[in-house]
Amino acid sequence: MARPEAALYWRGWKPRCAGPSIQTEQVGDATFRFDIEWLNNSKYSITDREGNPIRLGPPLVVNVYEIDGNEFKYIWVNPDGTYGKDRLIKTRYTSYAQEIKAFRWGLNEQYLSPSTSPLPEAEREAFAAGEGHAFYPVDEDLRITARFVPDTSFTRLTMATSAADSVTYTVSGRAYFELGGGAQVLTLYRNSDADDPATGRLFLPFRDATSGTTTYGGGRYLNVEAPRAGTVILDFNQAYNPYCAYTEGYACPVPPAENDLTVPIAAGTKLPAG
Incomplete structure (x- = not known):
């Protein structure tokens, strides 16, 4: 039986050399902010920022043990040898370039790590030898703020899959924007098994004029x-x-x-090599 896949939420994400970013941690009604800097492999340091309700002391080096969407769960060793663990919620990166670098590192690491990769061992080795995913150059014009119109009818859509079966999504709403000299619209979906109801994260599968040439013919997410x-x-x-x-x-x-675009989206992940 084929294994289902919907939106990818990375686990074991280790964007090495991605640079510092700003994180927040919510403790009850109090919000704490930290500078986060990746050190090596899954280790990073957390440094207090001015204005925290309580100062937490010198920088702390911790190990990431799971990342799901924007939620970082981490663990560290206390001086007495016991372990502590908590979570951080990412609020923003220090630059857009750093955000995209982290995205690319994360996507590559997901496919390289045996614990998170969809690839069997031999294919992981070939993926590593090919230096991971191929990406278009970053195009900030393709980071689009679209008008969102929610679907209040809770329409259900049965979506075909590559395995000749189907999966049912709820239509969340539609995004309206201008691109390629014309008006465009894409439908966004929610799958209660795959998407995070706490954050409201949505799933957008689409094809465009690059599909089947420079990008995967089955579309992208x-x-x-x-x-x-x-x-x-x-x-x-x-x-x-x-x-x-x-x-x-x-x-x-x-x-x-309904999510087939006639304009090219020359951004993001390209067609795999080979």
């Missing part, structure tokens, strides 16, 4: 953060391929016809 003030950010520089672009045995949702 985009994870979209919760709508704010009637808008959503469609960052096509973070478009990624389904597992089915790389290996067999997965049931990858096929973008519905």
Whole structure:
């Protein structure tokens, strides 16, 4: 039986050399902010920022043990040898370039790590030898603020998959934007088994004029953060391929016809080599 795949939420993400970023941790009603700097492998340091309700002392070196979307769960060793663990919620990066660098490191690390990769060992080795995913140059014009119109009818859509079966999503709403000299619209979905109801993260499968040439013919996916003030950010520089672009045995949702764009989206992950 094919294994299902919907939106990818990375576990074991280790964006080495991604540079510092700003994180927050919510403790009850209090918000703490930290500078986070990746050191090596899964280790990074947490440094207090001015204005925290309570100062937590000198920088702390911790180990990431799971990352799910924007939630970082981490663990550290106390002086007495016991372990502590907690979580951080990412709020923003220090620059857009750093955000995209972290995205690319994360996507590559997901496929390279035996604990998170969809690839069997031999294919992981070939993936590593090929230096990971191929990406378009970053195009900030393809980070689009789109008008979001929610679907209040809770419409259900049965989406075909690459394994000749199907998966049912709820239509969350539609994003309206201008691109390629014309008006465009894409439908965003929610799958209660795959998407995070706490953050409102949405799933956007799509095809465009590059599909089947420089990008995967089966389309690409985009994870979209919760709508704010009637808008959503469609960052096509973070478009990624389904597992089915790389290996067999997965049931990858096929973008519905309503999400076929006639304009090219020359951003994000390219067609795998080979």
